[in-house]
């Protein structure tokens with residue numbers, strides 16, 4: 001029997017997670033990170049590129065980026081909290097060093113993003129002479145944060161996900177995901193789906209909506225379909241309708 005050790009080591013306070021093994025990538029039977037992480041990546045790319053292209057002299061544009069950065073901050077905090085609450089106990093049991101690493105990453109990333117929210121807010125009412133400098137600093141800081149966050153997501157998707165699957169099996173992984181979704185209020189689900197659905201591909205969307213139709217009340221499913229129609233392009237809606245009946 002092969003004993004799989006999570007690819008992580010500790011040397012004093014330093015925890016090292018090794019790169020995913022150099023073998024053919026295998027999709028998880030149920031990947032609880034995939035859809036939400038696609039949405040979060042899209043949001044991080046959006047705020048970074050907007051900070052790079054907005055006119056720093058226009059107050060309403062500085063205000064809009066500060067509001068968007070704050071909304072992404074809220075998403076990141078809630079997402080990390082869901083992982084800490086529902087995934088961490090399993091990791092603590094089966095891969096404690098990895099659990100420690102991910103908890104400390106969440107704390108560091110959260111503190112770092114708090115600083116970004118402050119910077120974006122300060123830029124709104126800053127002196128005219130500082131507008132260009134502060135918005136460019138915001139752009140650089142968002143880009144660097146995104147780089148660190150992408151590394152964190154890569155560990156979750158390519159190290160933690162297979163570790164979870166080996167430790168508890170796909171059905172228990174899916175049960176964790178269902179517990180997370182059940183804990184989220186409907187208005188937050190709608191907000192999250194509005195940036196998650198456009199970031200997903202048609203196969204992902206069909207899988208998610210089919211699962212929702214089986215588990216959610218008909219009126220809740222209808223509301224999600226309305227939302228999907230409002231946030232997806234016409235071509236994406238047509239592609240979805242060619243694979244499943246939405247009504």
Ligand SMILES: [Fe+2]
Nearest residue numbers: 080083106156
């Ligand atoms: Fe995370």
